[in-house]
Amino acid sequence: MSATMSANPFPLGKDELLQAYRTMRTIREFEERLHVDFAKGDIPGFVHLYAGEEACATGIMMHLNDNDRIASTHRGHGHCIAKGVDVHAMMAEIYGRSTGACRGKGGSMHIADLSKGMMGANGILGAGAPLICGAALAAKVRGDRGVGITFVGDGASNQGTFLESLNLAAVWNLPVVFVVENNGYAESTAMEWAVSCDSYVDRATGFGMPGVTVDGTDFFAVYEAAGEIIRRARDGGGPALLECNMVRFYGHFEGDAQTYRAKGELESIRASRDCLTILSERVIEAGVIGRDELQAVDREVGALIEDAVRAAKAAPLPVAEDLLRDVYVAY
Amino acid sequence: MSRKISMKQAINEALDLEMRRDPTVIVMGEDIVGGTGAHGEDDAWGGVLGVTKGLYAKHGNRLMDTPLSESAYIGAAIGAAACGLRPVAELMFLDFMGVCFDQIFNQAAKFRYMFGGKAETPVVIRGMIGAGFRAAAQHSQMLTPLFTHIPGLKVVCPSNAYDAKGLLIQSIRDNDPVIFCEHKNLYGLECEVPAESYAIPFGEANVLRDGDDVTIVSYGLTVHRAMEAATALAKDGTEAEVIDLRTLSPIDWDTIIESVERTGRLVVVDEAHPRCNLATDIAAFVGQNAFGALKAGVQMVTAPHTPVPFAPTLEDLYIPSADSIAVAARRTLAPGGQSPRIAA
Amino acid sequence: MAPVVGIVANPVSARDIRRVVANATSLQIADRANILLRVLAALRACGVQDVLMMPENGGIRAHVERGVMRAKSRGEDIYPSLHPVAMPVTGTVADTHRATVEMRRAGVAALVVLGGDGTHRAVAADCGTVPIAGISTGTNNAFPEHREPTITGLATGLAVTGRVPPHIAFAANKRIDVSLINGANGGAVTDLALVDVALVTERYIGARALWRTENFRELYVTFADPEVIGMSAIAGLLEPVGRDESGGLMVRLSADGDGAGEGRRGTTTLHAPIAPGMMARVGVTDWRRMPADVAFVPEVAAGSIALDGERELSFTERDRLSLTLRDGAFRTVNVAAVMRHAGQNRLLTATPVPATAF
Ligand SMILES: Cc1ncc(C[n+]2csc(CCOP(=O)(O)OP(=O)(O)O)c2C)c(N)n1
Ligand SMILES: [Mg+2]
DSSP: OHHHHHHOOSSSOHHHHHHHHHHHHHHHHHHHHHHHHHHTTOSOSOOOOOTTOHHHHHHHHTTOOTTSEEEOOSSOHHHHHHTTOOHHHHHHHHTTOTTSTTTTSSOGGGOOBGGGTBOOOOSSTTTHHHHHHHHHHHHHHHTOOOOEEEEEETTGGGSHHHHHHHHHHHHTTOOEEEEEEEOSEETTEEHHHHOTTSOHHHHHHHTTSOEEEEETTOHHHHHHHHHHHHHHHHTTOOOEEEEEEOOOSSOSSTTOOOTTSOTTHHHHHHHHOOHHHHHHHHHHHTTSSOHHHHHHHHHHHHHHHHHHHHHHHHSOOOOHHHHHTTSOSOO | OEEEEEHHHHHHHHHHHHHHHOTTEEEEETTSSOOTTSSSOSSOOSSTTSTTTTHHHHHGGGEEEOOSOHHHHHHHHHHHHHTTOEEEEEEEEGGGHHHHHIIIIIIIHHHHHHTTTOOOOOOEEEEEEOSOSSOOTTSOOOOHHHHHTSTTOEEEOOSSHHHHHHHHHHHHHOSSOEEEEEEGGGTTOEEEEESSOOOOOTTOOEEEEOOSSEEEEEOTTHHHHHHHHHHHHHHTTOOEEEEEOSEEESOOHHHHHHHHHHHOOEEEEESSOSTTSHHHHHHHHHHHHSGGGOSSOOEEEEOOSSOOOSSHHHHHHHSOOHHHHHHHHHHHHSGGGOOOOOOO | OOOEEEEEEOTTSSOSTHHHHSOOOOOOHHHHHHHHHHHHHHHHHTTOOEEEEOOOSSSHHHHHHHHHHHHHHTTOOOSOEEEEOOOOOOSSHHHHHHHHHHHHHTTOSEEEEEEOHHHHHHHHHHOTTSOEEEEEOSSSOSSSOOSOHHHHHHHHHHHHTTSSOHHHHEEEEEEEEEEEEOTTTOOEEEEEESSEEEEESOOOOTTOBOOOOTTEEEEEESOBOTTSOSHHHHHHTTSOBOTTSSOEEEEEEETTSSSTTOSOTTOEEEEEEEETTEEEEEEEEEEEEEOBTOEEOOSOOSEEEEETTEEEEEEOTTSEEEEEEEEEEEEEEOHHHHHHHHHHTTTTSSSOOOOOOO
């Protein structure tokens, strides 16, 4: 027993661990590429990058299947990738191409893939929470054991919609998990200032549901806590809140000078709180996955993103008829 | 003294001047100061596009950052207005109206009437509107018709820096709730603006160009498209009169009617969706009040009946263009002045 | 000069997964702040004028400052002055270590700690001879005793102002030192536990809290109190060992707690409250006393080490692990003894009357 344990001490098999790493690396590479290409002026509109926060989406989404629904935020690329949305379709969407996940109609802030249970990134803060209560209600009515996860930022958690949804989910005992992605800032405003009770667990408690805080830069911490919470919701145990403390590597949106951060803050979080480094060092040190194997994943992911950008740039633009299409199912 | 400044600077200046003049003026909104509670620079943002930048240094705590809770702080601005302050609340993108509309249309707009004329609610809610920023469906809308529909609200939408300054000063001094719509694609546009304080009265349209052949009425960004169209039309010898409404509620019916009575032809340009918008409103009003003067059917140039698309190729088609305005104007001049039925 | 007291209040204790798996308490930030205000009022009543506080951004300090400010604006002068320690806030346990070191350097007479076993453990690692007055705001909390914090504050105030003789006011405590020598690189890690060290076969840290019993293998406790929950409850229900006795207890566990009867020979099944509201069956192979200053080398070859209920370290067969219990490792304020002494000597009457002979 102890021999097999030491071969892989983790709650996930080697393949799953590699998958987790691949997902996180794909998100990172996707975002870093956007960071560069946005600065070059290749990308229209605004983009909010998930770099630094990958462990959260990945640790949660590994417990979900396509029948489980998520509602995302304006910072949604990571949620999309972790929920299995096609990276080529995402990139094409961000480039406004007709091959995009939303045929170029939505852009970065509205990527969705309903077939994957991804109910959309969202430009309106707090809008996802009521929607996911509906998704969970549908799952409950159908009895299909589906769960709904809504992501919300520390700032957006102050929206009435979010607080009302906590209450509704508790009253209806819905299979919902409210994930607070606490990266410390809402645009430039500090969480400590904007959130009156200073604790999401307190808020959850106030609405009669359990709340848990984890280090959102530690994939295993997120994975384990999310696993318990999601299982509980699936089994009819009701809603819960999971706060992931994490860090945002780039500005609020691309182009943000971030002068509100303390001196040295960015350097320090990149050095000590990079979830990808934390995960890779853990698995390498345990002797479960070799550095070379991770590097092989890095190369594959690099090629994937490169190809996605190439394909997006080469893809056709939407045409005039597309403007009027899909306003209604029938009209 | 007058100098060239952008619409963004003009708005900043109007806020500054009014805050100096009247200690009851306070300004609130998300990140309008920026960096609150954080450990870096104070006044780090001055609003998402920097419109309020620098005001904190001058007025300190009269500028208040808010949590991301529009229902609460827009409502609080309204409540404070009903109790003697003159709050200017920034609603970053007016699309976010969705989360706080009750406070505006069921509360602010109705206090005066519902309370038998005993309440005053001098609040200004200002924010960005309009397309062209590649900001997609939830950050690009022209929601002006939603606001003009509500009795009790005043609705302002300047097309340039000079008007923005004078109209914002008037909005702050006005004793009714005002929705002040700032087109995000006009922020950078500069024009001559006096340094001193001045107010532009509500309900006075600005005739930007005189002409006797056709009247083009618009507001906001599309005023500039209308002017381009007028220049193009002038090359063919057609002189268009271009009217910038400036305020949509109240609206300057007299200027419109007077012009149509002279030209007999009307094109109304609205960046909002085609149904029940400013264009239909004006067309109907002219049809009812100046039918005899019309020599041709009224033409409406609007955005299509679709959400705002993200893809730049589509968004460029979405916003009424100078070409489409010129085509509409020519249609009124065509024999019979009839146009094919345009599907909404 | 009046003695200065240090306060370490952890805003993030009691937020872990046990809220979901075991209905554990989650004490709200506002409640923690109120506890602190009660402690402060008690300290001030005993003559403490200045208090050093660990800075944190979790909200406790902000609430406390608001409370102090409100009292002042009502004209009440009931709190000592608060001085935050000048140090950066990282939001991690490093803050507790740093604050403890700084306060010790500043010469505080006692440290009031609000937190669970983990917080107390971090303070105990750095407090040297400064006595700790513990208040439970965490989940497992075998270490801090449960009582109204006003009384803890009073006892601390009486102790640090010298009105209770030190041999009554302060008690000695045990701890277990953990030494882990990395077989691969020879690097050494040392750590400590105030109450229990549990060895489990799962080898990742994850959500830290310990609540699955299948993987429990060995347990070492400084004291075994049948009235507490957590790992030490297992020991306490087998053979109680007091806080004031020398030495502790070690317990060997087996994987078969649930398969009652099918366990290997000599295994008994014990029902123990291993987390709040969570009674678990654990298979017990054997147990014995753990004398002080004797290094124990565990049988488990690889797994992780939970210190006072939280997985902290992991180890493999290549690493060398040893555990040593120390008597008299650090001091705490003996609240029960101080208050008894205060009553017997009428310390809180207007004119204290010396005790009649005892
Ligand atoms: C209703 C609404 N209000 C305001 C905004 C503008 N806005 C977009 S993102 C953002 C900050 C969100 O902060 P947080 O929720 O912490 O998420 P993060 O950006 O840190 O991921 C704001 C104010 C919006 N999109 N919707
Ligand atoms: Mg945030």
